[in-house]
Amino acid sequence: MSTSPSTADDGPSNARNAPHADASPKPARRATIRDVAAAAGVSTATVSKVFRGGYRLRPETEQRVRDAAEALNFSPNPYAQTLHGARTGTVGLITSDIEGRFSLPVMMGAEDAFGSDQVSVFLCDARGDAIREQHHLRSLLGRRVDGIIVVGSMTNPRETLGRDIPVPVVYAYAPSTHPDDVSVITDNVGAGRIAAEHLLSLGYSRIGYLSGDHTYLAARERVQGARSALQAAGTDILGGEALYGPWGEEWGRAGARRMTEMYPDMDALLCGSDHVARGALDALREDGVRVPEDLAVIGHDNWELLARQSRPPLSTIDNNLEALGRRAAELLNAAIDGSPQPGVHEVPALLVPRGSTLRAH
Template sequence: MGRTHKVTLADVAREANVSVSAVSKALNHTDRISAETQRAVRLAAERLGYQRLAERSSSPEKRNKSGLVGMITSDYNGRFSLPLLTGAETALGASNHAVLLMSSHGRPALERGHIDRLASYGVDGLIVVGDTTNPRPPLDARTTMGLPVVYTYDPSRDPNDCSIICDNVGAGAQAIEYLLSLGRRYIAIIAGSEDFQAARDRSKGAWRTFSLYDFQPIDVLFDTWGEDWGERAAKLLVERHPNLDAIYCLSDEIARGAVRGLKTVGKDVPQDVAVIGHDNWFVFSTNVHPTLTTFDNNISLIGKTAAKFLLDAINGHPHHGITTVECPMIVRESTEVGRRTQLEGSGQLYERKTL
């Protein structure tokens, strides 16, 4: 019976069509080797079953685990990625994993390059962070080299992938439920672009509650996600519907503009018209008078859940489908006179299952 050939650096070099020194540098993650070369060497090493000495001598439960997780975000200003990173680190710290964060700025080519770089560092898995709520194309398995991936905020279009999103439908339903509980009956909706899943989902939730109580909104307006649109829309609503007494705005930017527009035409908020926003982005929700009642996207919990699910996948127990995280409502001055109470949601997870 012949002896089994032990794979050497030279074998990997021939397989990857590079020099032996390049293989050595790539496997030790030197910055002097391009991400493309590092990826080619890593693929060749995996195909041949090459293991470095440190990997051969490690215990089975630690073998081939780097203790690193890659996080790739399309969020260029940190609005989503930073709180998500904070939540993820809460879960990953307990397992002694560290996070490598890279921004793709929403450019697919740059995203692929970052994945190459992260894979060359030997990360154990990837968390992909979106900023639109729109379903996105799944990463090609050849690009990820079989690494487990969890998608956050923007779900994958592949129902077999693991995605974590905020419950926009539930938020829309709760917004109208709350306004009706305050005795408001002439409610309008100011939305952003219908091209965004968030606009469609929040509107869907609102309509669900309207239908439940046999009500209808007096108007639904779609346009852009901006303050100027909120201001123009609010003025238009007062002109069309003098009895208007509440507005559900699908973002805090729109809501802050709506408050300004209502004041311009002599309407008091919340005495005459109650206003609800969404996002709980402090730049808009608290930097305004009155402060905005709004929904928090619970991004930190999304990050914590994503990290937990990724660790499960790394350990051979992957999750599939879309998991939604509840958006807690934060009650402030724009809906009730003199009230500053916060009604915090529990952050409970809901699984959306396909029947």
């Protein structure tokens, strides 16, 4: 689709520049949704809503769009569905989370909010490939979905799909970098704060932090939240900063041993993920350190298959992904209804206490 503005081909200057006076005039380019949006001073999404119908728009905005469309002799394209068409009752969910650890809970929450008997969800796996993601986007638009949820594979902000998509888009788990997009994420700063406050509430005071990859925003934000809680209680992370390393059990084992050597009187270890915490538990058990009697351990993510089978079962912070999915669906419904709520919306994390922090009484 062309993005250049519409121009006339029959003006006097074109006639003067024509190679032959009797040359046939070129056919005028068909006006596009971008042309109408530019002429009306609105977004392409607003133009799409006007012609799809069923949205609550300001009357003056709708009239301005229709006047611009009439002046440009614009006809809606297939993505705009029908001139006064009703909703299709379908939405798309594009994910790059191949394993489904994050996308499946988000989708379950979204389906709960949509209502399984009212809205169908098309799940597409982009596999972290931008070209594949665009292919799925075109396919979903071809199916005339009412809106799209995009689930990231990590919490770092991601590039927007674009501002000219004719249906609303909500970004979940990973926020869009564009401030006018609608995004919903877990409050990772709050998650770190909850983890530290849990340890403090149980009487632990010399708390180390073993984090994951520093390039992950979630890793840094969780540390930030934990430090704020500890400092509010008059203490801090041992050493004043977390130890960062690769996500995984191997780093958890190596990092835990390093931490116990550096801080032999440490009484609690806060880990940036359940994988890191699981590795730490294994190393501590092998070294004869009793958990939680000698040293408490808490993780993040609440990957239940791993956390419940740890020895002892792992206390952790749940990302509350089903609630995140429900919130994403609510925001998408609001946008479909013509009331988008741009910006980043946060869902609070949840504490899941288990045996790795709870001493027997």
